[in-house]
Amino acid sequence: MGISKEQIIQTSIAILNKSGLENLTMRTLAKELDIKAASLYWHIKNKQDLLDLLAEEICRPITIEDSSGDTEKALFSFSQMYREALLKVRNAVQVLMESTPHTPHRLELIQHGLRLIQAWGVSDANCLAAMNMFNNYVLAFADDEARFSRWGVEETKAAVRHMGMEFRDFDEQFRYGISVLLAGFRAVQ
Missing domain, CATH: 1.10.357.10 (Tetracycline Repressor, domain 2)
Structure with a gap:
């Protein structure tokens, strides 16, 4: 099953809300998505790219x-x-x-x-x-x-x-x- 950027973002936010930023790692995110960590890199470049996407999502309601x-x-x-x-x-x-x-x-x-x-x-x-x-x-x-x-x-x-x-x-x-x-x-x- 393929994953989308939206799934990555929403799963990341769920991890943040549950465990905090210190527990948001590529490995933890991949585990929550039930994929291998390397598969994440097809969608996001690195953790910095993930943070940029999350910041955009956090600001979306404004x-x-x-x-x-x-x-x-x-x-x-x-x-x-x-x-x-x-x-x-x-x-x-x-x-x-x-x-x-x-x-x-x-x-x-x-x-x-x-x-x-x-x-x-x-x-x-x-x-x-x-x-x-x-x-x-x-x-x-x-x-x-x-x-x-x-x-x-x-x-x-x-x-x-x-x-x-x-x-x-x-x-x-x-x-x-x-x-x-x-x-x-x-x-x-």
Whole structure:
């Protein structure tokens, strides 16, 4: 029986969700697909190619909405879709960090993000830096959120209280962080 790239991608995501990135090897993937590891190389060049394909798949649910109206609303929506996509797959942040953003949908998303940042008023000279800050914030927040979610909400609340602070839900914290970034971009032209 032949396998497809789609089967490889979906099986890889299942392995990620079950066992994490450290257990996603070509050998493990081949075993799950019930093929020999060498057969995988007919479909993907190497582990880096696999990570690039996975990153593209992780980002697939992120859509590009019309942003001709309210740029702030579009930036919040874009960042929320990005966060949600990252939270659906275990170790998604690490997959994106270890992959190269050169696949079609990821490039389209980067270009859309840059257009939104420009529409927010960031100069062309600072647009790439602002987009990197925006991207890094979403990645870091989603990574922390996933870790704390695995830890447990009550344990997280207890740890925050132990530090003398009150826990705010993740949505509220995320929106606050995006607001701070946008205010900063607007303040520093």
